[in-house]
Amino acid sequence: MSWRLVQLDDVPPSPWRNGGGVTRELASWPGTGDWVWRMSVAEVARSGPFSRFEGVQRWFAVLGGGGVRLSMGDQAHELTGNSVPLCFDGAVPAYCQLLDGATQDFNLMVRRDQAAAQMRRISGSLCIVLNAPKTIALYAIDSGASVKFDQNIMAVPAHSLVWQALPAGAALQVSAADALWMDIEL
Numbered sequence: 001m002s003w004r005l006v007q008l009d010d011v012p013p014s015p016w017r018n019g020g021g022v023t024r025e026l027a028s029w030p031g032t033g034d035w036v037w038r039m040s041v042a043e044v045a046r047s048g049p050f051s052r053f054e055g056v057q058r059w060f061a062v063l064g065g066g067g068v069r070l071s072m073g074d075q076a077h078e079l080t081g082n083s084v085p086l087c088f089d090g091a092v093p094a095y096c097q098l099l100d101g102a103t104q105d106f107n108l109m110v111r112r113d114q115a116a117a118q119m120r121r122i123s124g125s126l127c128i129v130l131n132a133p134k135t136i137a138l139y140a141i142d143s144g145a146s147v148k149f150d151q152n153i154m155a156v157p158a159h160s161l162v163w164q165a166l167p168a169g170a171a172l173q174v175s176a177a178d179a180l181w182m183d184i185e186l
Contacts, residue, residue: 024040057088135164137184
């Protein structure tokens with residue numbers, strides 16, 4: 001299997017039912033309707049509730065804008081473009097308050113009974129050896145990034161996602177000024 005590249009500008013936006021923003025689905029597996037995992041970028045225009053997803057683990061990272069305060073029950077999390085991605089239960093009611101105008105956010109969702117995922121920010125270089133077969137993905141935020149695997153280097157333009165399923169033992173080198181790294185184990 002080779003790298004799959006999706007550029008944000010090539011994906012048409014889908015408006016939210018509540019009118020609070022739009023989402024661009026960059027990738028889902030095995031398909032859009034009945035996905036096990038899904039990656040998307042949301043443009044949040046106004047404060048409001050998040051959609052609930054029973055049985056889904058959600059990862060959330062701010063890409064741009066002033067940031068958000070996510071309130072879930074008695075807990076609140078303030079996130080900006082420098083924050084560590086937040087992982088939370090998609091079934092829990094969440095309210096998103098914009099801190100200083102519209103934001104752009106990255107979302108990774110996985111069905112907990114079928115997969116587990118991790119997301120982290122990368123600023124610099126990272127070497128990874130997979131301990132199990134995984135789908136790996138890299139989203140380059142405001143500047144390009146690169147992934148080296150098997151002596152091949154994949155250049156990732158800004159505002160783009162690359163992903164690929166790889167076997168256990170695969171060794172990768174990632175270089176990015178500002179990117180999100182994700183791995184999903186089925």
